[in-house]
Amino acid sequence: MEHIDTIRALRARLAPLRAGGARVALVPTMGALHAGHLSLVKEARQRAEAVVVSIFVNPTQFDDPSDLAKYPRTLDADLAACRDAGVDFVFCPTAQEMYPDGADTSVTVGALAEPLCGATRPGHFRGVATVVAKLLGAVAPQVAVFGEKDFQQLAVIRRMARDLLLDVEIVGAPTVREPDGLALSSRNARLDPEARGQALALVRALDAAEARVAAGERDATALLGEVRAELSRAPRAVVDYAELRDPDTLEPAPARLEAPTLLALAVFLRPAAGGPDPGVRLIDNRVLPLQTQTRGDES
């Protein structure tokens, strides 16, 4: 495995591999790697001869400077994990490399980026779309792999790559969870033990909604009531949003659900001591498996 800091050096290493017919897969990360990231590497490994993991904590996607400052940074462990996972190249650019002097170009994805995290984190998806466009420009992979835990991010990136006519396959990989169901996230490292326990409210709320749907519930308001009730059982959890949306367009779901529907959650786990710190923001989601009703079903 090689640890590379500059775009020039990475291109120089990839060029002969490409010339020999190798496909290149990119797994963009912000480091603090966990088993979720490694599942993305596994997806990449199956689809390409050369696997690049980028590690770059992108400042432009943080709306909250303290969230950026507190984002975990564990480079040595990340490099060891990449080596163990069979990564070929770990690309760790500096901010100067990604945002050269005077960099002033941004990529904006329209309506898909507006609700959910786009509404509560102003500028977040502009930062994400811009840095991913840059990484795709720098690495020019045939495949790029992202986690489905960040459902809206994946949708925004798919749309961006499609709209900019990039010759890259965007692959989504399933969320990896702790044995008790908590979705893996680099931010989990910032949870104290009590908050870690209460963070299970997210997956319990998803489970509760899925169970209600399986039992025949189709009323959106009733489902969201159930979800909020489940979240409210965690006293340190403050709901950022809990919404039902179309999984493709991210438009609001109808009052009566009729097709597979995204349940998307974002919650702050507040500090035990209270105070102005908003705490640790966690997200999770599930596409609730409703049968799409077709005319044939009624005959």
Add this chain to the structure above:
Amino acid sequence: MEHIDTIRALRARLAPLRAGGARVALVPTMGALHAGHLSLVKEARQRAEAVVVSIFVNPTQFDDPSDLAKYPRTLDADLAACRDAGVDFVFCPTAQEMYPDGADTSVTVGALAEPLCGATRPGHFRGVATVVAKLLGAVAPQVAVFGEKDFQQLAVIRRMARDLLLDVEIVGAPTVREPDGLALSSRNARLDPEARGQALALVRALDAAEARVAAGERDATALLGEVRAELSRAPRAVVDYAELRDPDTLEPAPARLEAPTLLALAVFLRPAAGGPDPGVRLIDNRVLPLQTQTRGDES
């Protein structure tokens, strides 16, 4: 020469050439090709084994719908000119191909896109940066060639490609002129004979400014006065802008010029009959060759 309509077909034709080591050059155009475009093809031809000319009248860069409607379209002549110029592939995508259903992503270049044409044509450079990013995505050339007549456009595209870390060389080619000095433009075809005569005011204004600078004038206000006096001798010319700017940053030039300075002009040639039609908008520019004063000069 091949005439190709879809990105998929173009990629399929370019892939084996690339695999054989061929470099690909792209010359993006909106058609209505003239000798200026063909000079871009010549530049491309010298730098790559495969030359692609794209012809796409991009709706998103027209702030004025009537300007879009009146933009000349001469496909048969364009194809013949490309064949004669040794172009390998003419890529003529549909709007649907360039802006697939639901396309909602835009590329914005910051401060460089704000003055001059950016100020008087709202949204123009967002449209340009977005469509050029798409063409670079679709064709993935090693080289792309643009004319220096569109000075600010070239600056915006250079910045966009650099900021998005694209592995492409952006080449600027000198403005080609009629024997009497008028810069070639597809819009010249829309000038009636009187307006064609008065359009020479642009190059006369550039010449006058260059002569004054050669004679020692350094005062920006005096130079712009000379430029406006020259333009005012064409009664059907209405100045959109006439500005002195830093050629690299496009920031306003100082009151007393001290280094090479861009003189950028945009003029409407009004219809003979008057009326609400703004007429034909022409641009031209010159970097006035002032010596940069160094400390050594003073010793």
